[in-house]
Amino acid sequence: MTNAHAHHVGVTVSDLERAVEFYRDVLGLDVLERFTVSGEAFSAGVGVEDATGQFVHLDGDGARIELIEYDPEGDRRPEPDVNQPGATHVGLGVSDLDGFYEGLPEGIETLSEPRTTESGTRILFVRDPEGNLVEILET
Structure with a gap:
């Protein structure tokens, strides 16, 4: 059995540029790369029909933060309190x-x-x- 290791933390957002400004300008994280992923394999992999993802990776000094904006966008979740199961x-x-x-x-x-x-x-x-x-x- 292969042991897993941490690779990144993903955060889905509805406005990628606004989120990048916050994580870059307020939290001081550097942008590492920007890219787009789409196609059948991506859609099947994320379980979203005809999905396209706009990605920005940020350097959290040892922890990569991945911001993702999906098309199509899903339904907005209510703001979770930190003690709610599933909150991240x-x-x-x-x-x-x-x-x-x-x-x-x-x-x-x-x-x-x-x-x-x-x-x-x-x-x-x-x-x-x-x-x-x-x-x-x-x-």
Whole structure:
């Protein structure tokens, strides 16, 4: 049996350019590549008839973040709370969580101010423009 290893975290979005601006400009991730995938094999592989995917890969310093905009676009899911089964989030580390928080542009939704958990980890959850959760940890 072959052991799996982490390759990327995928986030489906409805507005790819808006999402790229957030992950690049607000979170500071570098764009690695942009590409489009379509065709019968892709449609069958993702289980979406006549699918085309616009992809942007970002460098999360060891964790590749993949933003995808699909055509056709599916139904929007309700904004999940972090404790709902099936909820997902991207986790990113920063060296100065308070400085990161203070530098957030106006209008970025956070779940709270930075907090220190019982384990001693400092965390902050923000929502990207699509409502997806991003956890920022002080590392």
